[in-house]
Amino acid sequence: MFTLFKPDPERTAAELAYRRIVEQARQPGFFLSGSVPDTIDGRFELICLHAFLYLHRLKDEQPRAAHHGRRFVAAMFADFDRSLREMGTGDLSVGREVKRMAEAFYGRFAAYQEGLAADDAVLRPALARNLFGTTVPKPAQLAAMAEYIRGQAAALSRQDTGALLAGDIAFCDPPVSAAPSVRANGAVRQ
Numbered sequence: 001m002f003t004l005f006k007p008d009p010e011r012t013a014a015e016l017a018y019r020r021i022v023e024q025a026r027q028p029g030f031f032l033s034g035s036v037p038d039t040i041d042g043r044f045e046l047i048c049l050h051a052f053l054y055l056h057r058l059k060d061e062q063p064r065a066a067h068h069g070r071r072f073v074a075a076m077f078a079d080f081d082r083s084l085r086e087m088g089t090g091d092l093s094v095g096r097e098v099k100r101m102a103e104a105f106y107g108r109f110a111a112y113q114e115g116l117a118a119d120d121a122v123l124r125p126a127l128a129r130n131l132f133g134t135t136v137p138k139p140a141q142l143a144a145m146a147e148y149i150r151g152q153a154a155a156l157s158r159q160d161t162g163a164l165l166a167g168d169i170a171f172c173d174p175p176v177s178a179a180p181s182v183r184a185n186g187a188v189r190q
Helices: 009-025 028-032 040-061 066-086 091-117 120-129 139-157 161-165
Strands: none
Touching: 009 040, 009 066, 040 066, 040 091, 040 139, 040 161, 066 091, 091 120, 091 139, 120 139
């Protein structure tokens, strides 16, 4: 019975990693100067992007990181499930919506993986389709995000594997686009 209350360090690490990813995905710079839509979809896309970056880094640490990666993905989808319920999605629809989100996540994972392995001619269209899905980004915004992703992947590759597996992720600042963005009140931000 006492094992029910015993801390699970692997679960704690996976949940911490997920919290760090959500914190990064909520950085205002992505929405203000990066022009990612500040919507439920835009926030989901940023979580998927940062989860991809984290898992992409951990793939180099197999088999050591395999179990942690599964725990991380489980924590992420448990949060998606909880969020859907908080937004009022009915119990009968939650499973279908989580399945749709999983398919979307793995599709983006494959697209970003391919884009990161290739040049920006592959990465930028993947970003336009997914991250900016409901808007039409300017070339400068796509360039800034592509540069951010490549820089973030490089920064994560230099981070200590043990720290990453403990959920201690250090992210770079959000990108700053040369293109002005529009605030909610209609004012242009340079």
